[in-house]
Amino acid sequence: MSLKESIDKATSAELTEDDFGLLLDVVDIVKSDADTNIEESVNIIKTKLESNNANVILRSVSLLDFLAENCGAMMRGQIAKRSFVNNYLVKLVNDPKMHNSIKYAVIKEIYKLSKSFKGDESLRAMEDSFKELQKKYLYLCQQAVSEVDGTPKPAGGEEDEELSKAIEMSLRETGPPFSERQSTSVAEQPLNVPSAAPEYAQAPAPAPVPAPEKVRALYDLQSNDDDTLSFKKDDIIVVVEKVNDDWIRGCLNGNLGIVPVNYVEKVPQATERELAELVTLLDNSFNVEVLLSKLIDLKTRVASQPISSQEFESILIRDQIPGKLDQLSQTRETLRQILDLYKLKVLELQSMQKNVDASVELYHQLLREAKNSQPLPSPNPTTFGFNPQQSQYQIQSPPF
Known part of the structure; x- marks a missing residue:
């Protein structure tokens, strides 16, 4: 197997x-002819780091780590x-379109290699x-230092799984987070011609969208880092x-950040049970006011003329004050919890x-910018906005 084939497999x-x-396997092939293979392997990794696929970049960063640790001083000098x-590591981190998970992986590798190379001025x-x-x-650098210097976690553990899920979610929702994306010509796009559907066929009902998870800020955080979200205590972040x-990656006041x-x-999340309890409490609010009124009247009567203990107890029993107070005491804690929730x-x-x-x-800013930009060629209606003589899609303005 050639060196390129081996690297292609390891960074698939x-x-x-x-x-x-x-x-x-890549390490073994590189070491078999270090004079030739070291420079060639680094050149191949350069192309991998310019890929528009998150998995390729992450696997390339791991391969870089293996080569630096196992292929001697010549390899370290190249890296x-x-x-x-x-041009290949710091550039990835500074790319504003790069996903934060990729940035973090590269930052962590740079810190790890900086420790490994420490003491050698040429590195x-x-x-x-x-x-x-x-x-x-x-914050990303602090997290990298904490992870590298702390207790290492086994490969393929829960954190790696969560990281993979986060990357997969990001690629699915927003496309590859890279500054350069591969352009695909129209000729390469498959034509999906739907088959004839039954006259009364209906599309399946969409699955209900779950309510987004939200968090409340416990402290203020002001950051000059474009990737980190700034917020104040009690801000609600989606x-x-x-x-x-x-x-986590969150949204606040129209801004996105980690x-x-x-x-x-x-x-x-407010549940139906808590909403029902709130309605019940509101329905019972009149009873609370009536009880408070009776206690105020009793206080006024005691202040105006002394009454015996027996008469006092008689008034309490007649107005059912002890029982109602017990009920309100049980309700008070529930009311406090619901108030905090709301x-x-x-x-x-x-x-x-x-x-x-x-x-x-x-939205209005984008409309203004689109209006001020150079007008695009008018599409041919017979080709539905596609010119067969060109190899790119015609971009049409939305019909506002």
Whole structure:
């Protein structure tokens, strides 16, 4: 098997986790002819790091780690070249369209290699790059340091699974998070011609969309990092996805960013039972006011003229005050819990209003920019907006 074939297998887009056997196969081939294979392997990895597939990049980062640790000083020298570090690793982290899970994996690898290369002045590029990244991606770098220096977790564990799920979700919802995407010509696009459907065939009803998970901020967090969400205490953040055990990606006031989970708490969903309890409490509010009125009258009577203990007890029994107070004591704790819940609901509604305002403003901004841009060629109606003489789709303005 050639070196390229071996690297292709170890960094295949079909791999959702590292295959250590395939990684070690690459190491063995590189070491069999180090003078030739070291430079060639690094050049192949460069092309892999420019891929538009998240799995390919993650597997390439892992392969880079294996080669640095197992293929000697010549390999380390190639990996620590500033041109390689800046143009292929730091560039990934600084790409604004790159998914945060990819950024974190690269940052963690840069820190790990900076520790491994420490003490060799010719390999300082890794250490210098990590220090620069700390200024811009403080929280991601802190998490990387904590994970690398802490107790290592077994490969393929829960955190790796959650990371894979987060990447898969991001790719499914927003497409590959990369600055350069492969353009596909029309000729390569399959034509899906639907077969004749029965006259009364109906599409299946869509599955109900679950209510989004929300969290409430426990502390203020102000960050200059574009990838990290800034917020204030009691802000309600809508969770877009879970990045890993320590980070989530959330939306607040029209902004998206990552959030450390130890800065927030989950907002409980209001259940039908709690709503029913609230309605019951509101229905009983008249009884509460009547009881309060009787206690105020009793206090006024006692203050105006002394009464005996026997008469006092007689009044309490006649108006059923002890029993009603017992009922209200049991209700008080439930009322407090529901009030806390609906205070959060008010905060949720306020946060939703801000997101609605931000969405409307962004929408109108995009319309203004589209209107001011150069007009596009008018589509031919007989080809449904597609010109057979061209190899790209015709982009049409929406019919506003």
